[in-house]
Amino acid sequence: MSSKEEAKERIINWMKEQKKSKHYFNDICKAVPEINMREAKKLINELVSEGRLRYWTSGSTTMYMLPGVDDVEKEEKGMV
Amino acid sequence: MALKHKTPMLDELMKGPWPSFVTDIKRVAERKPQCDDILGLMELSYKDREGHWKHGGIVGVFGYGGGVIGRYCDRPDLFPNVAHFHTMRVNQPASKFYKTDVLRKLCDIWEEKGSGLFNFHGSTGDIILLGTTTDQLEAIFYELTHELGMDLGGSGSNMRTPEGCVGRARCEWSCLDTQDIVYDITMRYQDELHRPAFPYKFKFKVSGCPNDCVAAIARADCSIIGTWRDKIRIDQEAVRAYVGGELVPHGGADGPEKRPLDIQAEVIDKCPTKCMEWDGKNLKIWDEDCVRCMHCINIMPRALRPGEDVGATILVGSKAPILEGAQLSSVIIPFMKMEPPYEEFHEFVGKMWDWWMEHGKNRERLGELIQRLGMREFLRATDVKPDPRMVNTPRYNPYIFYDPDDVPGGWSRDPKAYRERHQP
Known part of the structure; x- marks a missing residue:
């Protein structure tokens, strides 16, 4: 596994270990402290593109979460 | 057509000589059931004195983390047409120059796929499309980008859509x-x-x-x-014309009539750094003291201009x-x-x-x-x-703090040695 893929795995594992479901970008970066913020952004965006993370936004701020099954459907039904 | 929801409190906002968003939404509500429900929901919020929108969501278009804001009503039982009422932000052209055919096409897209309600413009300058459903987001985004050459704007923890004044265009x-x-x-x-x-x-x-x-x-x-x-450009002839009442001061902003400008009271005395002088014939500016407040230029636009x-x-x-x-x-x-x-x-x-x-x-x-x-x-x-x-x-x-590197000779400090000499 490349160091990039390994860092992405660490991000996903860190997300899974957390009690809260939504996380700020700054907090996720704690999972890969040796990587600077700009590089971490690229990794996190790749994870979003791959469907392994997803955005949540209030309109003014943005957070990241692990995707679940039927997320949009659940949100629309008011289940989250 | 009679609307579904009674809105006595909102109706108060239709009175008076001013434009009313309630009047506008009621006009659209005759053909758009979402707009009827939005009025009913707003009336309920006025009655309850609390909002009935949930906070944010995960919806968006593929590859983008901004531009779409999930909006859900917390009383879908009463207002099913606005149960999902997402906002889209569209990046406005620089300085908001539009061609009318673009605006017409934008209206057509939104009439078909959204509520028909716009906000021209949001505080960041975006065109705000108010109210659509999740299944329409990608379709709207496709038409915006492929048919109008427009893009979504910024939202969330992003750089927001940059905004500029009309600039040299006008x-x-x-x-x-x-x-x-x-x-x-x-x-x-x-x-x-x-x-x-x-x-x-x-x-x-x-x-x-x-x-x-x-x-x-x-x-x-x-x-x-x-x-x-450099220096403010001065046309002394035009300054004298303002003082003589031959030109309308302030570009007509405080009245269209020509009148003699009281240059001492209206310009010189109002200069924040007192960097101007009028000797009855010529205006003198000490540009090195000018703080670019623009007051003199605003009052005498034919006589004074920014430097080059x-x-x-x-x-x-x-x-x-x-x-x-x-x-x-x-x-x-x-x-x-x-x-x-x-x-x-x-x-x-x-x-x-x-x-x-x-x-x-x-x-x-x-x-x-x-x-x-x-x-x-x-x-x-x-x-x-x-x-x-x-x-x-x-x-x-x-308090002015210096770094050792910023001071010739610098200094060194040993907190451990200091603590040995001084008890905490």
Whole structure:
């Protein structure tokens, strides 16, 4: 596994270990402290593109979460 | 057509001589059931004195982390047509120049796929499309990008859609090509605009002159405000014509009639630095004391014009009150030429963002971070040398701290040895 893929795995594992479901970008970066913020952004965006993370936004701020099954459907039904 | 919901409280807002959003929405509600429900929901909010919208959501278009804001009503049982009522932000053209056929096509898209309600424009300048459902988001995005050549704007922890005044397109005072700067920032920072990774929102606003018609100094995390570094251009004949009552002062803004201008009371005495003098025939300006307030130029536009050696003052840190109170921007770079490809400016932006991303807390704007860690730290991070023109208020802070490197000879300090000599 490349160091990039390994860092992405660490991000996903860190997300899974957390009690809260939504996380700020700054907090996720704690999972890969040796990587600077700009590089971490690229990794996190790749994870979003791959469907392994997803955005949540209030309109003014943005957070990241692990995707679940039927997320949009659940949100629309008011289940989250 | 009779509407479904009675709205006696909202109806009060239709009275009086002013335009009313209630009147507008009722007109659309005759053909759009969402708009009927939105009025009913608003009436309920007025009655309950609390909002009935949930906070945010995960919906968006593929590849973008901004531009779509999920909106859900918390009483879908009463108002099913606005159960899902997502907002889309569309990046406005620089300085908001539109062709009517673009606006017509935009209206057609939104009439078919959304509520028909727009907000021209949001506070960042975007066209706000108010109210659609999740299944329409990708279709709207496709038509915006492929048929209109338009893109979504910024939302969330992104760089927000850059905003600029009308600039040289219609304003003789503009010291900058505001449209080109807005376009350059928009295109260069596409990733920052669409894929959020900042601690919070970040806004650029560009004003062509110190009149600052987009209020960059009050609203932007980074304000680019046009200025000049040579002398105000004076047409002494025109000054005398204003005093003699041959020209309309203030460009007609305080009345269309010609009248003799009381230049002493209306211009000279109002100069904040008293850098002007009128001897009855000629106007003298000590430009080295001018603070670019624009008052004299605004009052006598035919006689005075900004200088010809133009550029921008770069300021940072303004914001509306959220975590901390409202702040105005601080001058960081008193003068920068701002000519394409704007490399000097972008170099500064890169350093500024690196520092903010590294040190900013969640939901902390750049101005709040500077307030927390100090201007000195910000200047050090961006490699900008302190300058007296950055001082907002003289003697505001009596404490001056120096670094050993900044003082000839420097000094060394050993806290451990100090503690051996002094008990805690």
